[in-house]
Amino acid sequence: VSWSKSLTYLICTILLRFGHTNDAADSGPSIVIHSPLNGHKFPIQLHGWETSHIDVNLTVSNFHAREGSLALFVGNGELLLLERWQPLNGNMVITCELPFPEKDEYWDRLDYLSQGNELIYRLEFSLLDAGYEIGVHDSVDLFLVSSHIPLAARKTDDEGRVHIDRKPFVYLMSTRTELESSPELETADSDLIQLVWGPAPPARPGNVWLPHSSWNEARNRLYQQVLEGGRHYTYLVFLDDDASVSFQPSSIQFSDEEEAREIRESPWREFERLLMQWQPAAGYARYTIQQPVKPTPEPQLACVRFADPLMVAYHYEAAAFLLPYTTAFDSESWWYSAVVVNALAALHFPGHVIQFNSIYVHDNQKRVGYQGLRQMNWERPMRWLLAALGPMDDLLRIGLKDPVQVHCDLGIEVSVRSRPYIVTPTRYEPCHPVFTHLRTRSHNCTGWTVEGRLTDMLFSRVLDFQLRLDSLAAAAAAASPEAAAAAA
Numbered sequence: 001v002s003w004s005k006s007l008t009y010l011i012c013t014i015l016l017r018f019g020h021t022n023d024a025a026d027s028g029p030s031i032v033i034h035s036p037l038n039g040h041k042f043p044i045q046l047h048g049w050e051t052s053h054i055d056v057n058l059t060v061s062n063f064h065a066r067e068g069s070l071a072l073f074v075g076n077g078e079l080l081l082l083e084r085w086q087p088l089n090g091n092m093v094i095t096c097e098l099p100f101p102e103k104d105e106y107w108d109r110l111d112y113l114s115q116g117n118e119l120i121y122r123l124e125f126s127l128l129d130a131g132y133e134i135g136v137h138d139s140v141d142l143f144l145v146s147s148h149i150p151l152a153a154r155k156t157d158d159e160g161r162v163h164i165d166r167k168p169f170v171y172l173m174s175t176r177t178e179l180e181s182s183p184e185l186e187t188a189d190s191d192l193i194q195l196v197w198g199p200a201p202p203a204r205p206g207n208v209w210l211p212h213s214s215w216n217e218a219r220n221r222l223y224q225q226v227l228e229g230g231r232h233y234t235y236l237v238f239l240d241d242d243a244s245v246s247f248q249p250s251s252i253q254f255s256d257e258e259e260a261r262e263i264r265e266s267p268w269r270e271f272e273r274l275l276m277q278w279q280p281a282a283g284y285a286r287y288t289i290q291q292p293v294k295p296t297p298e299p300q301l302a303c304v305r306f307a308d309p310l311m312v313a314y315h316y317e318a319a320a321f322l323l324p325y326t327t328a329f330d331s332e333s334w335w336y337s338a339v340v341v342n343a344l345a346a347l348h349f350p351g352h353v354i355q356f357n358s359i360y361v362h363d364n365q366k367r368v369g370y371q372g373l374r375q376m377n378w379e380r381p382m383r384w385l386l387a388a389l390g391p392m393d394d395l396l397r398i399g400l401k402d403p404v405q406v407h408c409d410l411g412i413e414v415s416v417r418s419r420p421y422i423v424t425p426t427r428y429e430p431c432h433p434v435f436t437h438l439r440t441r442s443h444n445c446t447g448w449t450v451e452g453r454l455t456d457m458l459f460s461r462v463l464d465f466q467l468r469l470d471s472l473a474a475a476a477a478a479a480s481p482e483a484a485a486a487a488a
Helices: 103-114 215-227 257-265 267-278 316-322 336-348 379-386 392-396 433-438 450-479 481-487
Strands: 013-016 030-035 040-044 051-061 068-075 079-085 090-099 119-129 132-146 154-156 162-164 166-175 190-196 232-240 243-247 282-287 301-303 311-315 353-363
Touching (some): 030 119, 030 132, 040 051, 051 119, 051 132, 103 119, 190 215, 215 232, 232 267, 243 267, 311 316, 316 336, 336 353, 336 379, 379 450
Parallel strands (some): 040 132, 166 190, 166 232, 282 353
Antiparallel strands (some): 030 051, 051 090, 068 079, 068 119, 154 162, 232 311, 243 353
C-alpha cells in the first residue's frame, strides 16, 4: 500500500501504562506486540475515510540507549509514522491514526475494498539508537476490509482462502404478525427476514421481535440484523407487510422466452432483474397511491427525487451512508425520516435513485399496518437536514422548494452505477445527528449543535452575497462612475 508522504509525521497519542519488567542483566533489548494479532481483520468505514485509529499493545524490555527511540513504520515499511524518544521499558498502548491512500489511488482503493477484497497494512515497531535501527523490531499485518460487508460473512476454507457468503437480495419486512412462509421472497437468490412489531413473538429462527416499535425503529433493527448476520447482500429491500406488487407485461421487454416465462410468473423477479441491470443506489417500484396507474405503457425507468418507502431497495454501499433512519421526529411524524433519506440520496447519488415504472407497488391494506404519527410539515425535517450539508453549493440542490417532488430536476438523467456509492469526507457534516454512525475518533463534535451550524451557514451565505455585491460594484466602478452609482 502506498501512503501519502505529506502524512509522514502524523502525531500519535501515546497512552503509557507504566509497569516494570524483570529485566535480566544478560538479556538484550526486545519489543513484543501483544495486540492486535497478526492477520487481524480491521473494518474500515469507507464513507468519509480519512484516517483510521488502531490501538497497539506492546512491551519494550531491556532498552537503555541514551539516544534511544521507538519508531513506527507503516505501509510498505518506508513511511515513518511516529518516533517516540526515550521510551520507558514496560507495557504501553499506542493509539495511532493510519493515513488514507494518496488522492490518485483513493477511488481505486475504495472500489477494491467495496468488492470484498482485503488490503494488507503492515505496522512495524523498531528500536533505534541515535536514529539508526539496531535490528530489534516486531511487526503485525492488518487486513483492512470494508465495514459495509459483515465480518461474519467472510469465511475461510481449509487452505486459508477467504470467500464471502453472499446473495443478491434480502427482503426486510416489518409486520404485525409473522408470515409462515413466503416462497416469492425466499429463493436461491434472496432471503427474507421479518421483524414482528405486534404482541406475538415470531416462531421462525432468524426473525426479530420488537413489540410496539415505531416504523423507523423496526427498519433500523432489521438493518442491524443484516450487519450482524453471516451473509452479505447486494440489495437490501425494505417493505411493509401490506405491500404487494404487480406489473404490466406489455411494458416489459425480454431477451429470451425462458426469462420471459419466469418473470411473467412473478413481478418480484422482474424487480430483481432491473436492480441488477441498473444497480441504482436506491430502487423503487411505482407507488400506485402516489402515482396512479396509467392505461398506456410508460418509459421503463424514471429518475426520482422522492418516492414512498413502502418498498425500497438500497444498494449496500448507499445503505451504509443513508441508514439508519433518523428517529428524531418519531414523536411528530414517522414520514419525516423518508424525507431525510430521499433528500440525501438525491443529493449524493443524482441519477442513481431510480423508479421502475413497469413494476407497481400497492398499499393494499389487507393487513393491519402501522398507525403512526403522520404530520406533513416538510419544512421541519428539511430545515434540520440543512445543517448536515458539506459544500454550500449543496443548498441549491437539496430540494428545499418541494421536498416531496417525485421526479428529478431537469438535466438529471438515469445512469448505471460506474463507481462505488461512497461519499467523500468533505461532502457532509459528520457532527450532525443523522451521521452519528459515520463518526470516528478523529471527529471532535463537542459543542456542535444544529442551530449553531445553521447560524454559521446563514452567515456564510450573507458574507458570500456581500462579497459578490462588492465585486460587482468594483467592476462597475472600473467601467464608469455612472455604472458604479447604479450598482450601488
